[in-house]
Amino acid sequence: MREKLEENKKIVDNFRSRIDSFQAITFTVLGIIVAALAFVGVSKFTDLSWADPSNWQIATWVVMLSAIVIMAVVLAIASIKALWRK
Helix, strand or coil: CHHHHHHHHHHHHHHHHHHHHHHHHHHHHHHHHHHHHHHHHHHHCCCCCCCCCCHHHHHHHHHHHHHHHHHHHHHHHHHHHHHHHC
């Protein structure tokens, strides 16, 4: 019974590791997509008026900065979890 319990624990830990990796990859890809869309938005507004930016320009920069922060946080969490497991 004890051996079976240890075997099941290893299986559950393996699934947990896979799910954590999947989450990290998914959020990273979503962050890259959002950043790419923000980049396209920024390139659409190439004549950025620093003195009086439009609402779309401000929103584009906010989205782009948010995507960068999200990617950094997700990659940091994934790295910490991976190092902690080893």
